[in-house]
Amino acid sequence: MRIQLLKCNVICSTRADMNTVTREFLIVIVAFTLLSGLMPQSTTIAYKISPESKVWVEGTSTIHDWTCGATEIKGTVELTFGTDMAPAISAAQVTVPIKKMDCDNSTMDRKLQKALKMKDTPNLLFEFESATTQDAAVADSFEVATLGYMMIAGQTRRITVTQYLTERVDGTIIFRGSFPVSMKDYGVKPPTALLGTIRTGNEVTVFFKFVLDPSRSNS
Template sequence: MRSSISIALLLFLFVVGTAQSQNFKMQSSSDIKVEGTSNIHDWELDAEQKSGSAVLESEDGKITGLKSLQVTIPAESLKSGKGGMDKNTYKALNTKKHKNIEFNLEQVKDFQDAGNNNYKVKGVGTLKIAGATKQIPLDFTMNVNGNKIKISGEKTLNMTDFKVDPPTAMFGTITTGEEVTVKFTTNFTK
C-alpha cells in the first residue's frame, strides 16, 4: 500500500513538474502604429514608448499556450511628426485625464501550432482607450525563437466605440475617419 502511494506521488510530481510558465518582457524595438484616414490624406501615429509582458505555457519543452499578454502605451507617446496633429490627437484622447492606452488578453479561444516555431492565436481581451474599456477579439501570429517572442497582427477599431470623437483641424475643414487600424510587431525576451 505504501509503495503504491509513493509511486502515485512520484507520478503526480513528474506530471506537475513538466508543465511550466515562461515570463517575457516587451522590448523597445517593438513597433506599434496607428493608421487612419482624413478627407485630405492618410495619417500615421507611432507609439514611441510602450511596455508589456507575455507569459507562455510549455510542457516537456513544447509551447502549449499563451497564458497572458499585456501592453501599455502612454497616450502622449503617440507621435505623427506633426505637432498640430499630435495636439488634436491628445485632445481627442483626453490625455490630461487618461494617461495610458492598455490592452490585456483575457482569454485564448484558439492556439494552433503553424510549424517552424510559429503559432496562430485567436484571443479576446480588454482594450482601454480614453478611459473607456471594451472587450475586443484579437487574432495574431506568434513566433517563438529560444528566449525571444515576436507577436504580430493588426486590428481595425472604430474610435466612437471608445467614446472618442475623431479629431478635426482647421475649424472642422479637415476631418478624420472614425476607423483606425492598429498594426503591431512586438518583441519580447526573457
C-alpha cells in the first residue's frame, strides 16, 4: 500500500510539473504571438527613377557661367516604410550617361565628353551607402543626409549629400538636393576653348530632382 501511495505521489507530482510547464509554455507562445502582432511591420519597395527626374551641372568660366543637363537618367531607389513619418533609403544607384549630357552647345558637349573620359567610362555613377533622416525646416519635408560613392572619369570618391524628401498626395516621392564637385579630385582637367584663353572653373555644382512614381515600383 505504501509503495502504491509513493508511486502515485511520484506520478502525480510529475504530471503536475508537466502541466505547469505546458501552461507556462503556452503562455509564452500566446504572449509572443500577441507581441508579434503589435510590433511594427516594415515594407521595402524598389522604385525606378521617373523620366520626370532631372540632373544638371552648373559651372563657371572666364567669360560666363554654363549649365549642362542630363537628358537621360537611369537608376533605382529602395525605400523602407515603417512607423516613422518618413521612409528610409535602404539602397540606391543612379547612372547618367555622359553622352546624354546636353550643354546647349555642341562644342561644349564634345569638350565635356573628352574631359570626363567618356570613351573609357561612359557613365557618371552614384552608389548609396547609408542615410540619416530628420525633420527639415520646410513643412512636410524631411532632410536626408546621405553617404555614398560618386564615380567620375573612372575615379571614385566618398561623398556626403544633403537632400530633401517630400511626398505628394498621389504617393509620388521626390528627392531634391545638390552637392559640390572639384573636377581635379576626379582627375578631370577643366575644359578650355580658344587655345586656352577661355577656361572653365574647377568647382562645379551638381543639382538633382529625383521623382519616384508609385506606378514604377515593384509593389
